[in-house]
Amino acid sequence: MAAVDAGWTVIGVDNLVAKVSQINGGSSPIEDISDNQLRAAISNGTYSATSDFSTVSRASVVTICVPTPLDDNRDPDLTLLRSAAREIAPYISDETLVVSESTSYPGTLRDIIIPIVNELKPSGSDHVYFACAPERVNPGDANWNQKNTPRLVGAIDEESQIKALAFYKSICNSVVSVSTPEIAEAAKLLENTFRLVNIALINEFTQLCFASGINVHQVIEAASSKPYGFMPFTPGVGVGGHCIPVDPLYLTWWARQNGTKAAFVESADFINHEMPRYVAERALNLIDASIKTPNILILGIAYKPGIGDVRETPVSELRDHLIAKGANVAWHDPLVLVWEGSNSVDLDWNCDVAILATKQPGMDLDRLIARGIQILDCTNSLKGQAGVSSL
């Protein structure tokens, strides 16, 4: 939509046929794009979706932005990226710019995408340009979007860089030129790893403070008065979504491939994965020991507020720990109606304690507080209210 706004005609190619039909029917699958915005672009012919990869032959710019998840061993899984490269390659016209926007480890563009495209591109497509411009979307963010978030661009040669800078300058207010694709790829991993380790630090710090009877939120507020060299992070159930818990493991894998070790990052990953167990214990300690099968209501299961995305949500591990300790667990989330085979329950569900994991808009927590339900608040948004303990 950012490219449409900049005057480009855009074709979205996706191998998920149902998603293509949904989009062409005017229903946006992304919270930050309204149906009206999508429909306007479809009806004036500047946007359409398709599963037909031959449409790539009409493009002067091709951006690859497919998921880059982890496999069962929690190692990078580039299956979708490789298959996207293989599927676009036979249709790439001469003078086309191919950009990798997917997050991955340094060398992905040069060592994986470029060889696939060069091997499978049509004869006559002698000049194909390649660059990397990692996505920096923050879903649900009212302030930062494609247009006003500076964009990193790193290409394999000068001609590619000129073309890539021109494209991203047309859709973003600010473009940051870096010297190689590997710098852009590594910068993306650094950005998300920075968040992972700082969240882990405050999650660990929270446990240290609680054990000594110190309110960690007052500590964070106090430290935040320092005008330089400090940035506040807040504790929570863990990290979720498909970026912060995933991308740093591309870094740890990449380190191992190079015969080194990202010990600090591995430790941060470990600490964050221990948080659901810690939160479960804190909640269970609020319940009278005579209740052997407590009812626990988890409030908000999406990985962050304002969206219905449950990918990698740490609430999954929280629920499993609570069940393993013998609790009856239900959940409520106004933005998620069905999750892993169960439905969101009403706030009137009879519980011994509630855990506020994600503060979703539209959750009437006053109702719970008025009923005298104890709440373990992992978001520090209900502070000072009766029956509420903050993480």
Ligand SMILES: NC(=O)c1ccc[n+]([C@@H]2O[C@H](COP(=O)([O-])OP(=O)(O)OC[C@H]3O[C@@H](n4cnc5c(N)ncnc54)[C@H](O)[C@@H]3O)[C@@H](O)[C@H]2O)c1
């Ligand atoms: N969404 C974000 O907030 C965000 C932010 C920063 C970076 N990223 C990165 O951007 C990349 C894409 O993330 P996303 O959230 O947009 O992914 P997504 O899960 O929304 O998937 C994008 C689409 O790719 C399609 N797809 C998968 N394989 C395909 C193939 N071979 N050919 C064509 N289409 C295919 C899927 O059907 C899906 O509709 C990832 O590398 C992610 O780490 C995403």
